Amino acid sequence: DIQMTQSPSSLSASVGDRVTITCRASQSISTYLNWYQQKPGKAPKLLIYAASSLQSGVPSRFSGSGSGTDFTLTISSLQPEDFATYYCQQSYSTPFTFGPGTKVDIE
């Protein structure tokens, strides 16, 4: 199985901050990498697919980059509604696997 790791596991930030979350795969996955946002009591929501493509309806302050084993999710200016947990997920091969998550909370 492809193992996914994320860093940091949690971070505190303020509204307006630029936030960067890193995801690393245990082997090269090209750009078969997706990012999800999950708020408490809710299902995960797709933000970014194929490493850098913004899902329809997702604000442009979210962006993704990377290929191979190292990927980044960036929130350019953190908004109050962005406080949540973020997960990466590889779709390169089955079994599909998720990262452990990065919790973004209010500083």
Place this chain on the structure above:
Amino acid sequence: QVQLQESGPGLVKPSETLSLTCTVSGGSISSYFWSWIRQSPGRGLEWIGYVYYSGSTNYNPSLKSRVIISVDTSKNQFSLQLTSVTAADTAMYYCATYYYDNSAAGSWFDPWGQGTLVTVSS
């Protein structure tokens, strides 16, 4: 806009079979693939498997011996059966559309149902 809704018992006894159904609305199940994913504090998000409307399946090897995912196109539903459950199977279970992009952009899960909590306990 496709919407998904899970349904099924919230409590299952150890060694019994967990059975959940996902109802698809706003679109036909005879498109795309359909998946089950679970989430627990100990295991995080874990992909269980997917089914195509034709009935073909792909399961996580860690669960393959205990899982059946099936589809009922007449009801626009797909289902999960997990046999011989233990406390380790206690989790929030989500159904989701598994979207596969033929242009090699990959695949992803979107949208998801709201989830249903299943507890395994006697």
